[in-house]
Structures are given as structure tokens and as C-alpha cells.
Amino acid sequence: MEFLRLIEEKWQKRWEEARIFEANPDPSRPKFFITVAYPYPNSPQHIGHARTYTLADAYARYMRMRGYNVLLPMAFHYTGTPVLAMARRLAEGDPELVKDFVKIYKVPEDKLKELTDPLAMARYFHEEIREGMKRIGYSIDWRREFTTIDPQYNKFIEWQFRRLRKAGYITRGSHPVGWCPKDGNPVGQHDTVGDVEPEIGEFTLIKFRLGEWVMPTATLRPETVFGVTNIWINPRATYVKALVDGEGWIVSQQCAEKLTYQNRSVKVLERFEGKALIGKTVQNPALENEVLILPADFVDPGNATGVVMSVPGHAPYDYVALENIKADDTSLREFGLSVEAVRAIRPISLIEVPNYSEIPAADVVKRMDIKAQTDPKLEDATKEVYRHEFHNGKMKENTGKYAGLPVAEAKERVKQDLMAEGKATMMYELLNRPVRCRCGTECVVKIFEDQWFIDYGNPEWKALAHKCLARMRILPEELRSEYVYVIDWLREKACARRSGLGTRLPWDPDWIIESLSDSTIYMAYYTIARHINAYRIKAEQLTDEVFDYVFLGIGDAGEISDKTGIDKSILEEMRREFLYFYPLDSRHSAHELIPNHLTFMIFNHTAIFPENLWPRQIVTNGHVTMEGAKMSKSFGNIIPLREGLAMFGADPIRLSVLATAELLQDADFSPTVARAMRDRLERLYRLTVEILRGKGEATGEQAKIDRWMLSRLQGHIARATEAMEKLVVRRAINTIMFDLDQDIQWYQKRVKASGRGVPAKTLLETLRVQVLMLAPFAPHICEELWEMMGEKGFVSLAPWPKPDEKMVDEGVEEAESLIRSLLEDTLEILRATGITPKRVCYYAAAPWKWQVYMKALEVASGGKLNQGVLMKRLMEDPSLRAKAKEVAEFAGKIVEEINRTPQEKRQRLLKVGIIDEIQALKDAEDFLKAELNAEIRLYIEESPQIYDPKNRAHLAKPLRPAIYIE
Numbered sequence: 011m012e013f014l015r016l017i018e019e020k021w022q023k024r025w026e027e028a029r030i031f032e033a034n035p036d037p038s039r040p041k042f043f044i045t046v047a048y049p050y051p052n053s054p055q056h057i058g059h060a061r062t063y064t065l066a067d068a069y070a071r072y073m074r075m076r077g078y079n080v081l082l083p084m085a086f087h088y089t090g091t092p093v094l095a096m097a098r099r100l101a102e103g104d105p106e107l108v109k110d111f112v113k114i115y116k117v118p119e120d121k122l123k124e125l126t127d128p129l130a131m132a133r134y135f136h137e138e139i140r141e142g143m144k145r146i147g148y149s150i151d152w153r154r155e156f157t158t159i160d161p162q163y164n165k166f167i168e169w170q171f172r173r174l175r176k177a178g179y180i181t182r183g184s185h186p187v188g189w190c191p192k193d194g195n196p197v198g199q200h201d202t203v204g205d206v207e208p209e210i211g212e213f214t215l216i217k218f219r220l221g222e223w224v225m226p227t228a229t230l231r232p233e234t235v236f237g238v239t240n241i242w243i244n245p246r247a248t249y250v251k252a253l254v255d256g257e258g259w260i261v262s263q264q265c266a267e268k269l270t271y272q273n274r275s276v277k278v279l280e281r282f283e284g285k286a287l288i289g290k291t292v293q294n295p296a297l298e299n300e301v302l303i304l305p306a307d308f309v310d311p312g313n314a315t316g317v318v319m320s321v322p323g324h325a326p327y328d329y330v331a332l333e334n335i336k337a338d339d340t341s342l343r344e345f346g347l348s349v350e351a352v353r354a355i356r357p358i359s360l361i362e363v364p365n366y367s368e369i370p371a372a373d374v375v376k377r378m379d380i381k382a383q384t385d386p387k388l389e390d391a392t393k394e395v396y397r398h399e400f401h402n403g404k405m406k407e408n409t410g411k412y413a414g415l416p417v418a419e420a421k422e423r424v425k426q427d428l429m430a431e432g433k434a435t436m437m438y439e440l441l442n443r444p445v446r447c448r449c450g451t452e453c454v455v456k457i458f459e460d461q462w463f464i465d466y467g468n469p470e471w472k473a474l475a476h477k478c479l480a481r482m483r484i485l486p487e488e489l490r491s492e493y494v495y496v497i498d499w500l501r502e503k504a505c506a507r508r509s510g511l512g513t514r515l516p517w518d519p520d521w522i523i524e525s526l527s528d529s530t531i532y533m534a535y536y537t538i539a540r541h542i543n544a545y546r547i548k549a550e551q552l553t554d555e556v557f558d559y560v561f562l563g564i565g566d567a568g569e570i571s572d573k574t575g576i577d578k579s580i581l582e583e584m585r586r587e588f589l590y591f592y593p594l595d596s597r598h599s600a601h602e603l604i605p606n607h608l609t610f611m612i613f614n615h616t617a618i619f620p621e622n623l624w625p626r627q628i629v630t631n632g633h634v635t636m637e638g639a640k641m642s643k644s645f646g647n648i649i650p651l652r653e654g655l656a657m658f659g660a661d662p663i664r665l666s667v668l669a670t671a672e673l674l675q676d677a678d679f680s681p682t683v684a685r686a687m688r689d690r691l692e693r694l695y696r697l698t699v700e701i702l703r704g705k706g707e708a709t710g711e712q713a714k715i716d717r718w719m720l721s722r723l724q725g726h727i728a729r730a731t732e733a734m735e736k737l738v739v740r741r742a743i744n745t746i747m748f749d750l751d752q753d754i755q756w757y758q759k760r761v762k763a764s765g766r767g768v769p770a771k772t773l774l775e776t777l778r779v780q781v782l783m784l785a786p787f788a789p790h791i792c793e794e795l796w797e798m799m800g801e802k803g804f805v806s807l808a809p810w811p812k813p814d815e816k817m818v819d820e821g822v823e824e825a826e827s828l829i830r831s832l833l834e835d836t837l838e839i840l841r842a843t844g845i846t847p848k849r850v851c852y853y854a855a856a857p858w859k860w861q862v863y864m865k866a867l868e869v870a871s872g873g874k875l876n877q878g879v880l881m882k883r884l885m886e887d888p889s890l891r892a893k894a895k896e897v898a899e900f901a902g903k904i905v906e907e908i909n910r911t912p913q914e915k916r917q918r919l920l921k922v923g924i925i926d927e928i929q930a931l932k933d934a935e936d937f938l939k940a941e942l943n944a945e946i947r948l949y950i951e952e953s954p955q956i957y958d959p960k961n962r963a964h965l966a967k968p969l970r971p972a973i974y975i976e
């Protein structure tokens with residue numbers, strides 16, 4: 011371990027001294043610009059954070075080796091509530107947070123008081139995170155580092171917002187937003203516990219009447235009002251009678267409070283338990299009939315009004331709840347309900363939908379075998395019915411003037427009509443509640459009045475975003491539809507807050523631009539951050555004209571220079587640098603940022619920059635789990651990154667977070683995996699030392715096995731390169747480390763048995779290539795090995811290997827594969843029978859069998875092999891015709907087998923042609939003898955001097971010699 015740490019420190023120092031990751035424009039080389047979402051410095055990084063950054067770094071390193079001038083910069087996101095809320099929790103002495111900071115992250119206890127200041131906290135963790143990134147070996151150009159509260163960055167954001175406003179994308183108005191009642195701030199994904207985006211839905215409240223009182227049932231499906239059989243109330247929840255905008259309402263207590271955030275005047279008159287309502291009847295405003303109020307446990311008083319209309323024909327929850335109450339004698343008695351009246355309630359069918367019965371809710375409930383109204387499967391059941399009815403459903407005759415309308419249309423019309431007649435109103439509610447603010451308070455929906463919004467609902471802007479997306483490469487491609495969905499779904503987004511760090515809204519400075527709005531085009535800022543830092547350009551010099559010139563090519567550099575005092579040459583340099591590195595080639599983050607940040611990035615780029623500068627690619631990845639469990643403080647399974655680095659080393663951690671999963675999957679970290687990675691790297695190190703020590707002694711002859719090793723190597727290069735191009739990194743690492751290692755071990759065994767010493771040349775060449783391909787993932791140890799091998803310069807800058815077609819020898823590979831599987835088969839027999847062999851006889855297939863086999867492959871190249879067709883072709887050959895019966899029997903055995911063989915493999919075998927199996931076996935005779943510790947005898951089937959006491963030879967097939975052991 012100690013030695014890995016020394017190697018890491020050595021190379022990190024060398025990289026820094028040689029400044030090899032500092033990228034400047036170089037017109038002679040193609041560029042590649044990669045960015046990762048910058049971190050919020052509100053806590054230290056743990057191993058889970060390492061995945062996205064390590065992936066981006068490995069990609070950057072790979073592209074650098076591919077000859078690109080790669081820029082990978084980093085900055086820190088101080089803006090908004092993530093930092094603020096954490097500092098506030100600390101100031102309030104939140105015991106859990108204090109425990110985490112002190113126990114898990116080892117923040118010195120006397121530091122804590124200082125960190126209650128948001129800025130001090132950001133600065134502290136900023137240092138901590140930067141150190142971690144250096145220690146894990148990220149190839150970052152640190153000259154471009156900035157924070158989002160640097161006054162120069164503020165100027166950039168002001169410029170962006172004035173541009174957005176000029177383009178008509180900033181609106182002022184009233185819109186519903188997720189809201190923390192305690193903080194008095196809108197909340198977005200980055201303000202919530204668990205990083206969930208508050209999803210706002212619009213419920214229709216249908217005014218059922220209980221005498222003088224309105225009981226507003228909340229529904230997302232107003233068109234089903236014609237199928238209401240009863241009303242549901244939670245008997246154990248607290249309800250209120252209240253004057254809502256002067257009208258008497260009965261709603262849950264929580265609802266009364268929420269309504270105040272939606273611009274209603276609410277005066278609570280009386281509180282009571284829900285059961286007081288059970289058994290009364292209310293009037294349906296659409297049909298004017300009376301329905302019973304019944305009890306149901308599934309009714310959540312915290313959801314909308316806490317009053318639910320029951321449509322058992324089309325709503326699975328209602329169907330199950332109705333079945334439950336009908337059968338529940340205890341409840342019926344407890345609430346004094348008439349058994350006959352309740353049991354007489356029948357679901358009403360009002361929507362016709364193909365492939366379902368009259369009562370779709372019943373179909374789905376029965377199919378999914380749902381019995382209880384608390385069954386979580388009811389969510390899926392509800393979604394299924396809703397989806398089918400919404401897209402394919404038609405309103406039936408019993409819906410009056412809506413009969414015949416598609417559900418999608420009826421839904422809107424019923425709602426509009428009821429509202430127009432004063433029989434309904436509406437209310438916003440969070441669809442994915444409960445959503446908690448980082449301060450711990452449950453969020454509500456507030457109608458945010460007279461505020462500033464970014465108008466992601468603008469249809470022309472949406473069209474631009476779609477256009478940009480359509481041209482982008484999305485990795486993994488499966489997620490493209492999510493972006494499409496988000497672009498369509500986004501509406502106005504509140505873009506400013508009253509509190510937190512950040513940039514003030516330039517035209518209304520009481521407001522601070524929030525964190526998801528000041529982080530959409532900052533990738534462009536990296537291209538000039540270097541100049542701003544190096545030339546000490548002051549914020550007041552960075553006027554809109556400067557940004558217009560640098561980013562949009564508007565204006566005259568000389569004039570701008572006169573006005574701002576920035577040298578003309580510097581302005582021109584900034585412009586050149588921006589044009590050199592832009593557009594952004596690859597954007598990286600975890601995939602939960604698709605609904606906001608990543609899509610906002612697309613929108614804002616299309617708003618600000620010309621088409622040729624829009625981003626080219628987005629790569630997202632899953633999370634990291636710890637030994638199969640979600641990483642969470644409450645599970646106590648969080649390993650801080652710097653602690654992990656000290657425990658396992660940088661290269662093993664880098665490999666561990668990348669090798670266990672492809673992009674979409676969660677990677678599973680465990681100390682066992684990290685240690686296994688470390689062991690492998692150490693083995694590679696020892697092997698290299700061993701080979702280098704023996705270098706020059708026993709060179710050995712280049713034998714077939716060397717040709718095999720080098721031929722296999724070309725295949726591994728091709729596969730690893732293909733995987734890296736698609737960022738299928740798990741497969742790449744498997745190829746580079748595991749598959750190649752297996753071949754190396756096989757090669758070493760084969761060479762050892764031949765007794766010709768270590769042919770260092772082949773192994774060295776193989777290891778050299780392995781080190782090159784491993785360098786993006788485990789750069790420290792690879793630099794060390796590279797230097798040991800006497801190679802010049804940094805492996806980080808060495809060219810990525812290319813497969814050499816001339817070294818590929820498929821014949822040798824197939825012959826070796828024959829030996830490999832023959833040895834496996836023999837060992838399998840020995841294991842199964844428990845024999846200790848004295849002698850092993852191998853029988854290679856007779857030449858005529860090879861003839862048949864080749865002909866079969868040839869015929870099969872046209873598609874599926876048919877025995878009749880094959881026989882006809884075989885019988886054209888007189889020598890085969892002479893033994894027609896045996897030929898037919900053998901052909902029958904191989905037809906199935908060939909049809910199962912993948913076409914690619916068939917082509918390969920056909921190309922290689924007849925293999926001299928006896929020669930291949932002879933070449934491997936010493937080896938087989940050593941491996942099996944027995945005498946080896948080799949025969950061709952049907953040869954005169956054959957030793958075949960058990961009559962096994964006739965079982966031989968091409969590539970599958972028959973085996974006899976005694």
C-alpha cells in the first residue's frame with residue numbers, strides 16, 4: 011500500500027511540474043472539451059461522488075492518448091440553498107449533521123462554529139474537494155478554476171440574463187412553484203432532501219354539496235364525475251369547516267393551510283374527526299344525485315383536499331376500497347352504515363376502452379391480484395388504467411353531452427364546463443409528495459406572484475432545444491426519450507431567490523439568481539477563466555460588450571479595449587480560445603440531472619449561442635452502491651473519498667467505481683473489490699519487474715505461441731477501443747485487465763512447458779500495450795511501469811495503441827483455441843471420473859470429415875444450413891460419394907451444431923480453413939504432458955497404427971478431437 015501511495019505522489023507531482031494537463035489552443039491538433047457538473051462545496055466528497063468525475067477523467071485521458079488536445083476544467087458552485095441550508099443546519103446544531111461532519115468526515119470539532127457561515131463552509135469544503143480531486147489523479151487544468159460567487163463570474167451571469175431577457179425568455183408573472191414554508195423560498199431539485207424535483211400537478215376540485223357546505227373532491231380525472239358512486243373520507247384524519255374565499259368548505263386540516271399559499275383567504279371555523287362525516291350523503295353537482303360518504307384508509311389528508319370522489323369502475327383504488335368496505339362488517343357497524351345500502355353500490359361504467367371489460371379497474375385489480383387498498387401495486391394499476399383510457403378511451407352514453415368524445419378531450423371540456431358553472435375550481439399539489447426541503451420542512455405549492463421566471467414553456471425555444479438534442483450524441487442512447495419528454499414538459503421556472511450566495515438579478519437586485527439557473531452555460535466561461543485569472547481582469551472591466559465580443563463576435567476589439575482597459579490582444583486571445591474549445595464536446599453528470607440541469611443547458615445554449623456552438627454530447631451515469639446497499643448516512647456505509655484513497659489507493663478506487671457497472675447501472679463498491687483491484691495492479695507490477703529483470707537473458711525463439719499472444723493482443727486492442735468509443739467502460743476494463751490477463755497467464759504456462767525460457771520480447775510488448783490501455787483508468791501505476799520499461803515521456807501523453815492487422819493470425823488463434831478447449835475437456839473428464847491418468851490419447855478427425863465440415867460451413871454462409879441441401883453438395887464429390895453412409899451420418903451430427911454457431915464465427919472458421927490438428931497438438935505436446943502429468947499420444951482417426959482399445963476415435967470431429975484416457 012505504502013508503495014502505491016509513493017507512486018501516486020511521485021506522478022502527481024511530475025504531472026503538475028510538467029503542466030501536462032494545461033490545455034492551450036493549438037490549431038495543429040483537434041481539441042476535445044469535457045466538463046463535469048461542478049460540485050456544491052457543502053460537504054466533503056465520498057466514494058459515490060467519484061464515479062462521474064472518474065468517468066469523465068478516464069474519458070479525458072483516453073481522448074488525450076487518441077491525440078486530442080483535451081481540456082478538462084473544474085470550478086465550484088457556491089450558489090444558492092445547497093450551501094446555505096447546510097450552514098444553517100449546522101448553525102442550528104442539527105445533531106445528525108454534526109455527527110456526520112465530525113465522525114464520518116473528520117472535520118475538526120473546533121472548525122464547526124466557523125463553518126456555520128455559508129461562505130466559510132464553501133471555502134472549507136472547496137479546498138477539501140480540490141485536494142481529493144488531485145489525490146485521485148484527475149487530469150484537470152486548474153488554471154481555469156473559479157467559483158460562482160467570483161465577481162467576474164457574476165458579470166458573466168448578468169450578461170447571460172440580459173441576453174435571455176432580450177430574447178424574450180424571461181417573464182414576470184404568477185406561477186406555481188415548489189415552496190418551503192419555513193424558508194420562504196422556492197425549492198428546486200437541489201434544495202430538497204434526496205435531490206427530488208418537486209412535480210406540480212393541477213387538481214380539479216369538484217364541489218359536492220353537503221347541505222350548505224361544499225365538499226371539494228380533488229381529482230386529476232374530472233371526466234369521471236359521471237361514475238361517482240360515493241365519497242371517501244379518512245375517518246381518523248382531522249377535517250375542518252372553513253370559509254374559503256367566503257364559501258363554506260369541508261376539507262382536511264392540511265388542505266386549509268395549503269390553500270393559503272395559493273392565494274385563497276381561509277378562515278377555519280371548526281375542527282373535527284373525519285368519522286363524523288361517514289354515513290352522510292352529498293350531492294354530485296354534475297348529476298345532482300345523492301351519494302354516501304364512506305370511510306377509506308387510502309385517503310391521505312395531506313394530499314390536496316383529503317376528500318376523494320369514488321369511481322370504482324375506472325379507478326383501481328376506489329374499486330379495492332369499495333370491495334373492502336362491503337366485506338368489512340366491523341367497520342360497517344362501527345360507522346353505523348346500512349349494510350344493504352353499501353353492498354348495493356355497483357361500479358358505474360362510463361368509458362369504453364378496447365381490450366378491457368365494462369369495468370377496467372376490476373380487470374387490472376384481478377390480474378394483479380390486489381386485495382388491500384394499501385397494496386403498492388395499486389399505483390401501477392392506476393397508471394395502467396389511466397394510460398389506456400386517456401389514449402384509447404371514449405365517453406359512453408351515460409355522460410350526456412360528452413358521449414362519444416375521446417377521454418383526452420372530455421377531460422378538458424368537463425373541467426372547463428364545471429368551472430364555468432361554478433361547480434368546480436382548482437388547486438395545485440405536489441404529485442411526488444412528500445418532498446422535503448433540505449431544512450427538513452415538507453414543501454408545498456405556492457403561487458409565486460409577480461416574480462421572475464425563465465420561460466422554458468416558450469414553444470419556439472422548445473423547438474430550438476429539440477433541434478439541438480436531435481443533433482447530439484446521448485450516452486447511453488436509451489435516455490434520449492427522457493430529454494425529449496423533459497423538453498416538452500418544462501414550463502416557466504422561477505429563477506431567483508431571496509437568500510443565498512450568487513449573482514443578483516441585474517435589473518431587480520433584491521433577487522439572487524438560483525443555482526440551477528446560474529449553471530447552464532458556464533462551460534463557455536472556462537475557456538476565458540484562464541485569462542481572467544492570469545491577467546487579473548477585474549469584474550468592472552467585464553462589460554456586456556466584452557462578453558458579446560468574446561462569445562458572439564459582436565463589436566470591435568479595439569473600441570472595447572479603449573472602453574474597458576483590457577488589452578486588445580487579450581480580448582482577441584480570449585475570442586480565439588473560446589472558438590478553439592467551443593462547442594463543448596462532452597458533458598458529464600449523474601442521470602438525475604436530466605429533468606433540470608442537463609436540459610436547461612441545452613435550452614440556454616440554443617438561446618445564447620449560434621448553432622455551430624451548441625453542445626455535442628451528454629454522458630450520464632448511475633450511482634454507486636456500497637456492498638449492494640444504497641449509500642446513506644443512516645446506514646453508516648459512507649466512505650469519504652480521502653479516507654478511501656488512504657485505505658485503498660487512487661488507482662484501485664478509480665477502477666472500482668468504473669469496473670462494476672455500465673453507464674445506466676449503479677456501480678457497486680466494496681472494500682473487497684477495491685482490494686482485488688489493488689492486488690491485480692500489484693501483480694502487474696511484479697510481473698513487469700520480473701520480465702524486465704530477465705530481459706536479455708532468454709529471448710527464446712519466436713514460436714507459434716508468440717504469434718498467438720500477439721495476435722490475441724490485436725483483438726483486445728480493437729475491442730477495448732470500440733468499448734471506449736461508446737464509453738462502455740466496464741467492458742473496456744474487462745478486456746484490458748481480465749481477458750488480456752487470462753491470455754498472458756495462458757501464454758506464460760505454454761512457454762514455461764516448452765522449456766525455452768522467458769521470451770521477454772513478446773511479453774514486454776504485450777505488457778507495454780496493456781499499460782497503455784490501462785493508463786486512463788489507473789494512471790499512476792501505469793506511469794511508473796512505463797518509466798520502468800524505459801519508455802520516453804508520460805504514458806498519459808503516449809498514443810493509444812492501434813491494432814496491427816499484420817499481426818493478426820486467425821489460424822494460429824483457432825489452433826490454440828483447440829488446445830485450450832481440449833485441455834478443459836480432458837480436465838473435466840478427469841474431474842468427473844476421478845482417474846489419475848497414465849496415458850491420454852487424442853484422436854484428430856479424419857481428413858474427409860474436415861472436407862465435409864468445410865463444405866458445410868461454405869453452404870451455411872448463405873444462411874440456415876439444411877441437411878438435404880448439404881448432402882446434395884457433398885455427393886458431388888466422388889471420394890465422399892464412395893462413403894455416402896458415413897458422410898450422411900456425420901453431416902447429420904454437425905448440421906445442428908453449425909446452425910448454432912454465430913455467423914461471424916462461421917465466417918472466421920471458413921477463412922482459416924482446414925487446421926492441421928496433429929501439428930497443433932504436437933506443438934502443445936510438452937505442455938499437455940506437463941499439465942496432465944501423463945503420457946500423450948496423438949493419432950489421426952482411421953490411421954493404420956492407431957491405438958484405440960475403447961473405439962473412441964470415430965467420435966472425433968473437426969476442432970473437437972476425441973479423447974481416451976487410461
Ligand SMILES: [Zn+2]
Pocket residue numbers: 190191192193447448449450451
Ligand atoms: Zn426549507
